[in-house]
Amino acid sequence: MAKNLLSRKLLQPNNGKKTDPAHPAIFPTGIFPADINEREEKIYDLIAKRFMATFAEPAVRETMTIEIDCKNEAFIAKGTRTIEKGWHIFYEPYVKLEEEELPKVNKNDEVTVKKIILHSKETEPPKRYTPASIIKELERRNLGTKSTRSEIIDTLFKRGYTTGKAIEATDLGIKTVETLEKYCPKIVDEELTRHFEKEMELIMEDKRKSQDILDDARRKIEEILSDFKKHEEYIGKELLEANIETRDELSNLGKCPKCDEGELHMRKGKYGSFIACNKYPECKTTFSLPSNALIKPAQKICEKCSYPMVLAIKKGKKPMEFCINPKCPSKHVEGDAGRQAKDIAKGIIEKECPKCKEGKLVLRSSIYGKFYGCSLYPKCRYTEKLGEGPLKQDFDKKA
Ligand SMILES: [Zn+2]
Ligand SMILES: [Zn+2]
Ligand SMILES: [Zn+2]
Structure with missing residues (x-):
């Protein structure tokens, strides 16, 4: 496509009506982006194609209107088609124009009425903003x-x-x-x-x-x-x-599963967000929340353990739902990995931290599930997967 454009004598981009000196138009540099995810690639494709389209010829579209007289009531049929594709060629598949071709008719042709449908429609109130x-x-x-x-x-x-x-x-x-x-x-x-x-x-x-x-x-x-x-x-x-x-x-997450009287609420503390029962100090139930995502109540309870669920939201990523219960059966790791974890938790097995070689691996849990961390945390931030369960970092990386 770029070759097609470059073979032309005169290249002049089509400029928009608005100017904005602080934010010049985005254009591809010619360096092909390496190591980008699917979503980023799509956006790059859109930018590159749009850039090329600005140099292309106008597209020609034709609109035909047929007026039909039915017992002195006027009915109108409208159809539009593209005659010359022009810039559309460069901007595929992002051209969002409808092609609606009408059948060939001549002036004063008679048409037969096949069916009469009466539509009853009401104007809709404006939608909420997004x-x-x-x-x-x-x-x-x-x-x-x-x-x-x-x-x-x-x-x-x-x-x-x-x-x-x-x-x-x-x-x-x-x-x-x-x-x-x-x-x-x-x-x-x-x-x-x-x-x-x-x-x-x-x-x-x-x-x-x-x-x-x-x-x-x-x-x-x-x-x-x-x-x-x-x-x-x-x-x-x-x-x-x-x-x-x-x-x-x-911040309300619903009934406290421990005391059955209070409500769980999200709170902000010195060490980040956490969840606490509002019957404190009678009920001292708390759950810690990860700091690497925005957490919101999911207005749902976990099917496995009936604890409230939260939505973890990260910029540019798909929100994920978790139940706040670190001991939820859905987060259980089975088989050898699970047995090993139990042994490590009880101190039967000791494993050296492979990163700092000073600390020991200890079993920790977060709303994302169980994982190994270094005993010297926060000095050493090493973490390791426990069997097949997801890790905080995996969640970070997920597109
Ligand atoms: Zn409680
Ligand atoms: Zn659960
Ligand atoms: Zn370590």
Whole structure:
């Protein structure tokens, strides 16, 4: 395909309508990517093909409309087909255009009515936003930049203002907006954000001095902050309640399997996230959580042990479900590997850590299952698979 393009005399890319000096278009460098996974390869393919397509000729499409008069009621049939493929050739299989060819007809031809179907349809209310559609909406409203928009959405999730794939505002999110609208509406005013965004663009384009704009921004922020300070106490009080409610809702894992009275909640501590029973100190049930993934309640219980399940989410990877019970039968390792593990746990067998050659292998368990670790952890971070069970690192590597 590249040869086909290079054989042309004039190569001129088709430029989009928008310019963005901070984020120039992505193009392949000519170095073929080595050691990439399937997903990355797909994205590379898309970028490379799109790059080539920008140099190709326009495609020609033809739309035909047939008007049919049925007892003075007009019916319309529309069909579009591609006559010259142009850039489509380079952009396959990413061209998403429908080919709908209509039968050949001449003016004043008679057509027979085969069937009459009456469709009853209603207009649908708008769907909830998804991360992708909300980013589009931000762009439409001129809020944020290409690089900050997805970060803005991430922050909303991280702070518990929104939840779910079809994004829902949490009570905390709604309450935060309501409270701020009441006491310092400027903070939640789109116009202010847009204003700053525009000013920054002017700096980038060298049309205004950064110092002037910074001074202006500082004045505006001082104004807002003094407003905020004045009402700080009320704002705090109103938000605290909503915060506790929402945090409990988002972190609730269901009934505590040990005491059967309390609820298990996800908590953040000095050493990372963990799960604890809310009947503490009467019930001291806790489970540790891995720090290498974002953990969310899966709203399910384990089929094997009836403990709550969690969803481990890592960027760019498929979320995985685990039950929080390290002793769950589903994590049992059978056969020789299992027997050896028991012997090591009891101290009958000793195995030297192959990495530091100082520590001993000890049996540890996490929500991912049992594994061997070095007794000198955290100085030595060696880990080893126990039979066929998955290891934290395997999960890291999984595409
Ligand atoms: Zn409990
Ligand atoms: Zn289980
Ligand atoms: Zn070691």
